[in-house]
Structures are given as C-alpha cells and as structure tokens.
Amino acid sequence: MLDLNSRQKDLIKIMINEANYKAVNEYSNFLRVSPRTIYSDIKLINKCLQNFHMEIEKKPGLGIKLIGDAEKKMQVMEFLNNKVEDKNQYTIAERQLEIIRMLLVDEKIISYQKLADYFWVSKTSISNDMQLIQSMLNEKTVSIQSNKKGTKFIGSEIQKQYTLQRYTELLLKEKNVENEKSFLKYGPDILKKIYPVNIVEIVFEEVAHLEKTLNISLSYYYLKSLIITLIIFMFRLSKDNHIYSKKSFIFEEIKSLETYFVAQNTLESISSKLNINVNKGDIDYLNKQLLAYCIKPEVKNKDEAKKYEEIVTEAIKEMSQIMNVDLTQDKKLYDGLIFHLIPMIYRIRIGIRIENPLLSEIKEQYSVTLSATWYVISKLEKKLDITLTEDEVAFVMVHFQASIDRNAQVKKILIVCPTGIGSSELIANKIKRFLPAKDIIEVVPIRKIYENDINNVDLIISSVQLDISNKPIIYVSSLVSNEDLKNIYSIYADTFINDKKINLPSHKYEYKFKYINELIDEKFIFTNCDYTSKEECLDYMISCFEEEGLTYEGFKESILEREEIGSTSLDSAVAIPHALLATVKKSRLGIMTLKNYIKWGGKNINTIILISISEKDIKKVKNILSELYEIVESKERVENLFLHKNSKEIFEVLGGTELD
Known part of the structure; x- marks a missing residue:
C-alpha cells in the first residue's frame, strides 16, 4: 500500500462505496485520466489488496468492481486513512531524510510527482526538499541526475558509501542519538529500519568482539563511525558492490600491513555469517578504514605475552645492531611484535598458510631489511621449533621497517x-x-x-x-x-x-666494497661450471664450505630449508641462498658462475652467491647485504662483474683481500 499514489488511493475509496459493477470510463472521467491509466492502476492496486484477500474484478460488458466483504473493506479504508495520517506526520527534515533513503539506500528513480503523491505534499515542497538535499552534496558525495524518467543519485562506489555515512549520521542526529549510551541502546533499532537486520546485528556483535580481542576501548566517535562504516560496507558488498582503490606508494602501503590480520579476520568473520563473497581488495579497503579509526591492538593475555618477552627483546636488539639504529626503546615495536607473534605461532603450528599481499614489492624495495629480518628471526624458528614462510617473514619485517622509519632519519x-x-x-x-x-x-x-x-x-x-x-x-x-x-x-x-662532500661513482663500474671484500676467498669462487640443477650447485658449494671447517652442524639443512620457504632467485639471473647465523663458524661468501642458465625457483639463473655470515659478524649484516644487493640489483651489473671472468679476476674486481 505504501507504493500507491493519491489517485490510486482515491480509486479504492470510491470503489469501496460502490456496490455494483461500473464501466471503467466512469472512473476515468471522475479522476480525469484515461481508461488505460485506470487499467494500469488496477494491476498495482490488486497486488496491494492481496494482503487483505480482496481484488478489483473485471467483467466484460459490465465493468469493474471491488470484491470483498464489508469487514475487509473497512480494514482497507482504515489502513488508507492511517497511512494518510502517517504521511502528514512527517516533519520536513524527516521527509527529506526519507527521500534520501529512497534514492540512496533503495536506489530508486523517482519523479517529483510520485514523491508529492507519496508524502501528500505539493510538488513545490518536493522541489524545495531537493534543493536543500542538493546543497548538502559536494565532490565527495553522489550527485543528483534528473531526466524524463525521474531523479536519481549517481556516483562512484566510494562516493555512494561516503554519502551513506553522512546520511546515517544525520538520521541518528535527527533521532537524538548523541552519546554512546543512546547509540548502543537505540542505534540498532534505528539502523535496522534502513539496513538489513542481520547485517546490523552482526556488525554490532563483531565490533564488540573486536574491542575485546584487541584489548582496546574505542572512543564514542570512533565506535559509532566504525560501526556505521562496517554496516554500509557489508550492505554494499551484499549487493556485490566493491571499492577498487588505487595503490599508493609502497612505503605507504606497507604501513597498513601491521593491522592486515585484524582486517582479514574481521571481514572473514562477518562475511561468513552473512554468506557474502569478499576479495583481497575488500580486505585492503577495510584495513585502511581500521587504520583511520586508530585501531591499535594491545596484548590482552600478559602471561601469554611473557613467554615471548625474551625472544622479542633479543630480536629487537639484534635488528638494532644489524641496521645500526637503536630500536630497543620503541615500545610500539615491542607491542606490535608480541601481538603479531602469538597468532603467527598458532597459525604455523596448525598449518594455516597466509599470503602477504605486498610480498613481491617488499622483496624488491626492502630487500636488505627483509634479509636482515630473516637472519634475526631464524633464532626464533629454532627456539619454538617452527618454520616461517616468506610471507610470514615479510609481515614481521613490516614492524621492523616501521620502527626504523620512526627512529632513523629515513628519507x-x-x-x-x-x-x-x-x-x-x-x-x-x-x-x-x-x-x-x-x-x-x-x-x-x-x-x-x-x-x-x-x-x-x-x-x-x-x-x-x-x-x-x-x-x-x-x-x-x-x-x-x-x-x-x-x-x-x-x-x-x-x-x-648540510654536508657537501661529494664522492661520485664512476661510470666505469669501479666498485669499492668495504665489507664483502673481507669475506671473499678465491678458493670459494667457482667459474664457468657445468652444473644443470640447483641441487648440484648447492651440494658442491656447501661441501666446499664444510670441508674447510667454516660451518657447524645444520649448515646444509638451514640453506635447503630457506629455499623451501621461498626461492632466493632474482630477476637479475642471480640466486642468493643463505645459511642461519648459528650454523656458520667463519663468515664467507661463495660465488659460482655457470656455463648455461638453470631453473631456480622459476627463474633463469647463471650466478649463485652463497651468503654465510656468523653470529660474531651480526653488526656487519646490514652493510654486507647492502653491498650484495648493490651487486645483484641489475643483470647488467652482474654480467659486468662476473661474466667471462676467472676466479682471480672476480676476486680482484670485488676487492678481495688475502684471508687467514
């Protein structure tokens, strides 16, 4: 009945008082419309009258008549009168909010005349309403489009969700919901009249669970805003509307990975309950929203955290030594690592594998920090008897990189x-x-x-x-x-x-390495080798290291396990396998060049650099890695340094010194 206009309601009232069949022309003349319009009205009216078990019957030669007993007719008349009274009870502000709901939530195309009929007001009133609604819109919101078919809202998905957010805030304000107590008490019922009941209920439950799990207490502003954002987000996802946001710079993107798991778990929990399909882009969008609401997880179970206090403290100390930046006083780093560590260990032990959405970018842009992280947390693997994947290592690296950014003058x-x-x-x-x-x-x-x-x-x-x-x-x-x-x-x-001492590099590739030249030994440089597989290359190089007494037990296993975690092959046709610090007695680099390319982790490789650094040289790890990545960052540079050279020439070009 809510969708009937004033003419259709008048037609029902006239027919309720008419006991006989009457020609359609009589009704059309009385209402000043064509018979065709009356027939169209009857189709819609009959759909509405089904609720009252009544209908308008058409008989050839006789006309039309409303069929139903007197009691049913009285119920219909009472319903129509009540609805008219309800419409007249709308305040101007309520009417405007209802118009926005029709256009924005229901996404209807509505004419001014239909709106005037629906609210029992003049078209001038509707026109004034639309002018006020127009004044509320800007470049961030949807815009109004009107044509012969009617009026509708148009805009991108981001604009639609932003406008829904503003509309919902206005609605709550109109209902005098202005503090946390009233929001938690009355907000759900108000929002259920706009959005699907199950979405509203599940989002309220999930946000409460989120606060409890993360051991946080959101301020009223953030709490209300987050709940509204989530309701709107899931409502739009239920209609298969996704937000596709452009990627920012990598140094900005990796910041969001600190809360990536929170967003992933929250979205997966809600979507599974609502049976809604989500994608990685949805997780990324929600993660950015959580960051905007200052979601900062804190460790709740202090006893559980205490188990890992020593491990995390030692890892931070070692990373400080490697990167030559004091991170030991960074409480945010400590808390972030503890919070990340506990669920990470649980995931690994029960066999849950996760994917880092920025792994390839991290490997390219943060290769030194990523490798340094691997060295640092290798001890954690041993102590806890777990094996970390490349994705997990990259997630841990994000915490360290964020701390380095905070504590060093990183440009x-x-x-x-x-x-x-x-x-x-x-x-x-x-x-x-x-x-x-x-x-x-x-x-x-x-x-x-x-x-x-x-x-x-x-x-x-x-x-x-x-x-x-x-x-x-x-x-x-x-x-x-x-x-x-x-x-x-x-x-x-x-x-x-403010230091103008400039030492420009030469275009003739005259490299000077302060750290790796101390690790070069001509006897561990193998050139123009004829091996055809990764296994053959590693077996030979590892055996040479072991025979010279440079390793401890587990050296070979640590290298092979690292390769299982993720390939160490690079686009520059180089592989850089490396061993755990604890398995190395004396630091050395092994270099091997091949006659022909071989497959190594899906890439074509013709040069292998085996990195073997001992714990006593941990302070030099960053500098060693920096120099190595300088060598291997481009195929041109690798060829210039190693191609068509014998072991002595490579030794000299890397500035090797005679070792004891």
Whole structure:
C-alpha cells in the first residue's frame, strides 16, 4: 500500500462505496485520466489488496468492481486513512531524510510527482526538499541526475558509501542519538529500519568482539563511525558492490600491513555469517578504514605475552645492531611484535598458510631489511621449533621497517619518468650507490605522482617536468650524467644533511666494497661450471664450505630449508641462498658462475652467491647485504662483474683481500 499514489488511493475509496459493477470510463472521467491509466492502476492496486484477500474484478460488458466483504473493506479504508495520517506526520527534515533513503539506500528513480503523491505534499515542497538535499552534496558525495524518467543519485562506489555515512549520521542526529549510551541502546533499532537486520546485528556483535580481542576501548566517535562504516560496507558488498582503490606508494602501503590480520579476520568473520563473497581488495579497503579509526591492538593475555618477552627483546636488539639504529626503546615495536607473534605461532603450528599481499614489492624495495629480518628471526624458528614462510617473514619485517622509519632519519625518495620503469630504473641504479642505504628509493610512473598524496615524500627525482611546487624536485637527463649525479647529491646534502662532500661513482663500474671484500676467498669462487640443477650447485658449494671447517652442524639443512620457504632467485639471473647465523663458524661468501642458465625457483639463473655470515659478524649484516644487493640489483651489473671472468679476476674486481 505504501507504493500507491493519491489517485490510486482515491480509486479504492470510491470503489469501496460502490456496490455494483461500473464501466471503467466512469472512473476515468471522475479522476480525469484515461481508461488505460485506470487499467494500469488496477494491476498495482490488486497486488496491494492481496494482503487483505480482496481484488478489483473485471467483467466484460459490465465493468469493474471491488470484491470483498464489508469487514475487509473497512480494514482497507482504515489502513488508507492511517497511512494518510502517517504521511502528514512527517516533519520536513524527516521527509527529506526519507527521500534520501529512497534514492540512496533503495536506489530508486523517482519523479517529483510520485514523491508529492507519496508524502501528500505539493510538488513545490518536493522541489524545495531537493534543493536543500542538493546543497548538502559536494565532490565527495553522489550527485543528483534528473531526466524524463525521474531523479536519481549517481556516483562512484566510494562516493555512494561516503554519502551513506553522512546520511546515517544525520538520521541518528535527527533521532537524538548523541552519546554512546543512546547509540548502543537505540542505534540498532534505528539502523535496522534502513539496513538489513542481520547485517546490523552482526556488525554490532563483531565490533564488540573486536574491542575485546584487541584489548582496546574505542572512543564514542570512533565506535559509532566504525560501526556505521562496517554496516554500509557489508550492505554494499551484499549487493556485490566493491571499492577498487588505487595503490599508493609502497612505503605507504606497507604501513597498513601491521593491522592486515585484524582486517582479514574481521571481514572473514562477518562475511561468513552473512554468506557474502569478499576479495583481497575488500580486505585492503577495510584495513585502511581500521587504520583511520586508530585501531591499535594491545596484548590482552600478559602471561601469554611473557613467554615471548625474551625472544622479542633479543630480536629487537639484534635488528638494532644489524641496521645500526637503536630500536630497543620503541615500545610500539615491542607491542606490535608480541601481538603479531602469538597468532603467527598458532597459525604455523596448525598449518594455516597466509599470503602477504605486498610480498613481491617488499622483496624488491626492502630487500636488505627483509634479509636482515630473516637472519634475526631464524633464532626464533629454532627456539619454538617452527618454520616461517616468506610471507610470514615479510609481515614481521613490516614492524621492523616501521620502527626504523620512526627512529632513523629515513628519507623517502621517488624516481619518476614518463614510462615509470625504463630510464627511471637506470637513474635508480646509479643514485642508490651513493645515497644512504637506509633511504627508501621507489620507482614510480608519472601518473602515480598525481594520483596519490605526496606529503610524506621527501625528494623527487624526475627526467620529465612535473607540475608540483611543494616538494624538492631534481631534474635529470634520461642517461644521468655525472653532472646530474653531482646535482642530486648537492641538493640532497643541502636539504637533509648540510654536508657537501661529494664522492661520485664512476661510470666505469669501479666498485669499492668495504665489507664483502673481507669475506671473499678465491678458493670459494667457482667459474664457468657445468652444473644443470640447483641441487648440484648447492651440494658442491656447501661441501666446499664444510670441508674447510667454516660451518657447524645444520649448515646444509638451514640453506635447503630457506629455499623451501621461498626461492632466493632474482630477476637479475642471480640466486642468493643463505645459511642461519648459528650454523656458520667463519663468515664467507661463495660465488659460482655457470656455463648455461638453470631453473631456480622459476627463474633463469647463471650466478649463485652463497651468503654465510656468523653470529660474531651480526653488526656487519646490514652493510654486507647492502653491498650484495648493490651487486645483484641489475643483470647488467652482474654480467659486468662476473661474466667471462676467472676466479682471480672476480676476486680482484670485488676487492678481495688475502684471508687467514
């Protein structure tokens, strides 16, 4: 009955008082519409009258008549009168909110006349309502579109969900829900009139569970906003509407991984109860929402946490030594690792494998920190008798990298060119050699600069002109001359360290390695080998290390287990297998070049560098890794250093010194 207009209601009232069949023309003349319109009205009226077990009957030659006993007719008349009274009880504000609900929640296309009939007001009143609604909209919200078919809201999924958020807030305010007590008491019933009951109930339950699980207490503003966001998010997902957000810079993306599991568990729990399909993009979106609401998990079970206190403290101390940054006073790092560690150990022990959505980017942009993390937590594996996957190691690395960012003067540098790769990779390879290793240098296509917030970017290096005025930009040629390099370092020094002592690298690949040259021994450089598999290469290199007494028990097993976790092969045709610190007696590097490429973790490899570092050299790990990744970051550089060279030549080009 709610969908009947005023003419259709009038037709029912007239027919209730008519005992005989009457021609359709009589009703059409009285209501001043065509007979065709009356027939259309009858179809809709009959659907509504089913609830009262009545109908308008049509008989050829006689006309139409409302069929039903007197009691049923009285019920219909009473219902119509009540509905008219209800409509007149709408305040202007309530009517406007109801119009928004029709257009936004129900996604209807409605004409001003239909709205006027529905609310029993004039079209002028509806027009005034729409003008006020229009004034509430902006570039973040949906917009109004009107044509011959009617009026509707249009916009992206982000705009629709943002508008739903604002609408829901206005509705609660109109209902005098202005504090936590009234929200928890009356909010569910109010919201159930707008959104599906099961979604509202499950979201309220899940947020309460979230607070309890994470041992947090959200402020009223965050609590209300998070619940509304989740209700709207799940409501739209139930209609198969997803938000596809653009990826930000990697140094911004990895920050969100600290709460990734919270978002994943929350969304999986809600979606399974509602039988709604979700994807990785939905998890990513929800994770960013949790970050916006300052969701910071805290350890609830202090006794459980105490079991891992010594392990975590030791890991932080070792990472501080490796990265040469004091992280030991960072309570956020400690709490984050403890909170992450407990469910991680549980997952591994019961065989649950998880996927890190940024693993490939982390391996590319944070290779040194990732490898350092692997060294640090290798002791944890041994003590707890677990084996970490590459994905798990990358998640742990995120906590360390976030702490390094907080405690060291890490600069975030973007390298831009028209294609995003190509010439910008060339620039990156050259400037990485003499800028601080701790700095984050990311190669991005030009469009990404304009699509994302660059507030946290410290420096931009570009081979094309950019329309940016609020960040220091260094323009270079696509070939990066020595003059360009001098200019980069000069501006970097002026901006960040006020140190203009510049030591430019040569274009002739005259590398100087301060750390790995101490680990090079000509007897562990094997050139032009004829092996055809990864297993053959490793067996030979490992046996040479063992025969020289450089290893402890478990050396070979630790290398093979690391390969099982995730391949150590790189795009530059190099594999870098490495052993656990505890299995190494004396630090050495093994180098092997092959006559032909072999398959190694799905990549074609012709060079192997076996990393074997002992615990006494832990302070040098970061510097050793930094120099190694400088060597292996490009195929061109690897070929220049190793291709067509014998062991003596490789030893000399790496600056090897005679070892005891």
